[in-house]
Amino acid sequence: MMGLPLAFGAPAILGALLALPLIWWLLKLTPPRPKYEVFPPLRILAGVLKREETPSKSPWWLTLLRMLMAAIVIFALADPVLNPRNATLSGDGPLLLVVDNSWATAADWDRRVETATTLIGDASDRSLPVAILFTADQAQDATPGTPAVALEKLAAASPRPLRPDRARTLEALRTSFATERPGTLAYIADGISHDPKDTVLADLATLSPAEFRLIENNGPSAIAITGANNGADVLSVSLSRLDGAEPRQVIVDAQDRQGRVIASGAVDFAAGTTEATGQIAAPFELRNDFARLSISGIASAGSTYLLDDGFRRRKVALVSGDSSDGYQPLLSPLYYIERALGPYADLVKPGEPDLAVAIPEVFNQNPSALVLADVGRLPADVYEPLQAWIERGGTLIRFAGPRLAAAPADDPLVPVMLRQGERALGGALSWAEPQPLAAFPPFGPFAGMPKPEGILVKRQVLAEPSPDLAGRTWASLADGTPLVTVQEKGAGRIVLFHVSADAAWSDLPISGTFVEMLRRVVQLTRVGTVQPETGQTTAPALPPYRLLNERGALTSEAGTARPLALGPDRPDAATFDNPPGLYGTEDGFTALNLLPAGTELRPLSSSSGLTIAREPMAGTAAVQLKAGLLSIAFLLLVLDSLIVLFMGGALARLPRRAATAVVLMVALGLAAAMSAGQTLASDAKPDDEQILERLDNTHLAYVVTGEDDVDRLSEQGLQGLTDFLTYRTTLEPAPPVGVDITTDELSFYPIIFWPISATAPMPSAAAISRIDAYMRAGGTVLFDTRDQFSSLGNDGASTPNGERLQAILANIDIPPLEPVPSDHVLTRSFYLLQGFPGRYEGSPLWVEARQEAQSSNSGVASSGDGVTPIMITGNDLLGAWAVDANGASVLPVVPADEMQREMSFRSGVNIMMYMLTGNYKADQVHVPALLERLGQ
DSSP states (O other), rough: OOOEEESSSSSGGGGGGGGGHHHHHHHHEEOOOOOOSSOHHHHHHHHHHHHHOEEEEEHHHHHHHHHHHHHHHHHHHHHHEEOOOOOOOSSSOOOEEEEEOOOSSSTHHHHHHHHHHHHHHHHHHHHOOOOEEEEEESOOOOOOBOOOHHHHHHHHHOOOOOOOOHHHHHHHHHHTTTSSSSSSEEEEEEEEETTOOOOOOHHHHOOOEEEEEEESSSSOOEEEEEEEESSSEEEEEEEEOOOOSSOOOEEEEOOOOOOOOOEEEEEETTTOOOEEEEEEOHHHHHHOOOOEEEEEESSTTTTTTEGGGGGSEEEEEEEOOOTTTTOOGGGOHHHHHHHHHTTTTEEEEEEEHHHHHHHHHTTTOOOEEEEESOOOSSSSHHHHHHHHHTTTHHHHHHHOHHHHHTTTTOTTTSSSSSSOOOEEOTTTSSSSSEEEBBOOOOOSTTOOOOOOOOEEEEEEEOOOOOOOTGGEEEEEESSEEEEEEEEEETTEEEEEEEOOSSSOOOOGGGSSSHHHHHHHHTTTTTTTTOOOOOOOSSOOEOEEEEEEEETOOOOOOOOOOOOOEEEGGOOOOOSSSSSSSEEEEEEEEEEEEEEOOOOOOOOOOOOTTTTOOOEETTTTSSSHHHHHHHHHHHHHHHHHHHHHHHHHTTHHOOHHHHHHOOOOOOOHHHHHHHHOOOOOSSSSSHHHHHHHHHHOOOOOEEEEOOOHHHHHHHHHHHHHHHHHHOOOOOOOOEEEEEOOTSSOTTTTOOOOEEEOOOTSOOOOOOHHHHHHHHHHHOEEEEEEEESSOOSSSSOOOOOOOOHHHHHHHTTTOOEEEEEEEETSGGGTSSSSSOOOOOOSSSOEEEEEOHHHHOOOOOOOOGGGGGOEEEEEEEEOOHHHHBBBBTBBBSSSSSSOOOOHHHHHHHHHHHHHHHHHHGGGGGGGGHHHHHHHHHOO
C-alpha cells in the first residue's frame, strides 16, 4: 500500500464490512418494554386477553451507534497502521545504506541508528548483502558485506563535529558499484546542503538503484552560528537555520574559559527567513573574556562558536609627533590610523603633547600596543621604560615621516638599521617611478592576503642591507625594498612601516589593505602566539590543544587531528585533518570553527525527474491504531448497555439518588478512560512531595559509599554539624540526607560531603560524570580521605584512600588547587580560624587557587560568588562531628583535646556559611578603613 497514509496488517478482515447491512437488520428489533400494573389479577388478565403484543422497532440512532461500534471492531481487527513504514526491499541487488553522521545528526542520532537497524534487519530477512557508509568518516568502504558486519559498523559509528564529505562518499560508491547496481539505496540524510552546488541526490541516482529512498527527519531544526564580530560597542553574532517557516527566537550565551555564562543576547528569526543577526551588549573588558558562544538549549558543534585571542579587542595607544593634529585632523597621520583600528580596538590618546608625559600616561592604562606616528627622537628618560614594556610583551608600531627620517641611525626602537633621510620615488629630480607593493611573503601576519593592487609608494625610509633583513620583512615593494619590518624583543616586538601614516608618502593609508594590515598586526599582541622569526619561508603549524566534540564541548582528546597550518594554507573551516577546536598551547591558541564565515544552511534539493521515495525515520510517524480503536469500541459498548438499561426500565426501579449515583460513576469512569495516558505538566509526580521538601529546607548531604559503618558515621557526623549550626547560628538545617550519586538529584544540596574509602566500590564513570556536572553547575564537593594526609602534597607516599581519591579525580576536570590562604574568606565567614581540623589536624584544606584559576582553562569553574567547587582534606571532619542519639561524640579526636573538636565544629560552620553566602566576607578587609572614616 505504497504512498497511502494508512495500512492494514490483516486487510482480509475488512471483508466483514459487507455484513453491515445484515447487522443493521438484526439490530432493528428490540424486546418490548415491560409494563407494570397494580396487583388486581382480573385487571391484568383482562389486559392480556384484550391486547395483542407486537414488538417495537429500535430507534435509528441506537441502531446507528451499534453499526458504528461493529465497524470500529472490524477496522481494529484488521490491524490498521497510520503512516506505515515501507518494509519492502528490492531484491535486484544489495542494500546500499548511506548515512549522514555530521554535526546536525547529534540530536536525533539514536533514531537514525534505529532506522538503519530496521533496514539492515529487512535485508537480513531477505538474505541480501549490505553496504553501509558514513559521510562524515574519513575512511570510506562501500564493499557489500553481511548484515551482521553492517550492524557492527553501525554500532561503532557516531556523529562527528564535521560537515559531510559527500564527494568522497560518491567516489567510493562509484568504485564499488562500477559493475553492479544496488537494489535499494537508502539515504539517511541530515537534510542540509552545505554547498549551493551540492547535487548529492542526483549523483546518487546515477548509480541506477532499483529503488531510491530518502529518509529525513520531519521538521528539521538545525541551527548554527555562522559568524561573530566584536564591534566597538557590541558583539554581533550571525545565525543560520534550516527551517524558516515559523518565527523563532533563540538565546546566544557568551561564556568564559571556565564555561560560565557572562552575557547573553537574543536573536530573532522572522517568518520565512533563515538568516538572522543579534547583538550581545557588554563592556569591552567583559567581551575580552568571551571564550565561546553557544545557543542556549542546543548542544551541537554547529551551535558553538569558538573565540581566541584574535577576537579580543585590544587597547591601543596613539601618539603623534605633530602637535597640530587637533587643528588639521585630515592632515594628521592619526586620522587614518583611528579609522582603520576604530572597529577592532579601543583607542587611547594622551592628553598632553609632551612625550615625556604622554607616554607614561598611556602606559598607566595598560595598552596592548603603542603606535608612534612620525616620532623621531624620544625624551631620554622614556627609552628605558619603553624598552622594558616591549620586553614584557608590548608591541610598538612606528610609522615613518620627516622626523623619523631625520632621527639618528642608532635609534634602539627601530627594527632595522635605517639610512639617513628618505627615498623619493617619482618627481622632476628622481629617475625612479613610484613603486607598487609586492605580493606578501608566506610568513608573518600578512600571509594569505591578496596582492595589493592600485597602491603606489612615492617616498619611504630605506633599511640598510643585512643578512637577516629578508627574515624580518613582512611586506616589501615591487623593487624588493622593505615596506614593513619587525624585530622580536623579549616577549614583545617592534614593527616599522617605512612610509608615513598619512597619504603624503603613499596611497596605502587610504586603502582597505591598510586596515587589514593594521588589524593583523594588532592581533599579534596576544601573549605566546607570535612565532620567532628564524628566516623560515613556510608558515608555522599549531598542534591541537582542545577539540570540539559533536555536543559542542571541548575535550583534550586529539585523536587523528593534525597540526593546523597557518598562513595561506590555513583552512577556513573544519576538515577531517583539522576538526573544530583550539590549536596551539595553553599560553596561546587560535580557534578553528566548524563552518566558514557566512555559511547559509539550505535544504537538500533534487532535480526534477528524479524518482525518490521520501519517508520519515523510524519511530517518528508510524502509529498503531488497533489499541485505540478497540478502546473506543469498548466505550461505545458501555454506552449502549446504559441506553438499553434505561430503555428497559432497570434504572427506574432504583431510587432516584441511587440511579443518579450510578450514572455519575459511569460517566466519571468513561471520562477517566478517555483521558488515560494524558498527563498534564501540573499533575503531581511520585517524588513531588520529596522535591518540595528538599527545596523548602536546607539539607546537608553525604555520598552513600555502600559501606554501612562509613555511611552511618557520615550521617551521625552531619547530624552533629546540623545540631551545632542550629544552636550557634540562625541556620536551622533539616536532617542530613544520604545521596546516591548515580540516580539521585544532586542540585538540591549546596555541598556534598564525600568520605573516601578504598574498600568501597569504585563509582562508575556515569556517576563521576554527574558529580562533574554538579560541580560545573555551582555545587561543591568536599572530599575527605580521613587519613591525615593529602595526596596533593609532596610529603610522602600516598595512602589507599588517597589513591582512591586520585582515581576519582582523574576523571574530573578540576581547577588548580592550593591550601586555604590565611586571608581566604573561609577563615572568617563566621568564626576567625587559622586551620580546619577534624579528628586530626595535620592535613590542610585544599580549595581552588584564586589567582591561578583566573587564567586556567579548566572546565570546572568557581561556583557563584567565588565559591570553590571542590574541597579536599584528610582530617576526618565527619568523624569529629559524629554524635549518637544522646548527642555524645562517637569517636575521639587525635590528640584527645576537646578544644580541637570545638574548632572542628567551627570549621564546619565556616564552610557552610561560605557555601551559602559566597565571598561577601571578602570585603571584611575594608572594615578598619571604614571604621576609621566613620570616626572622622
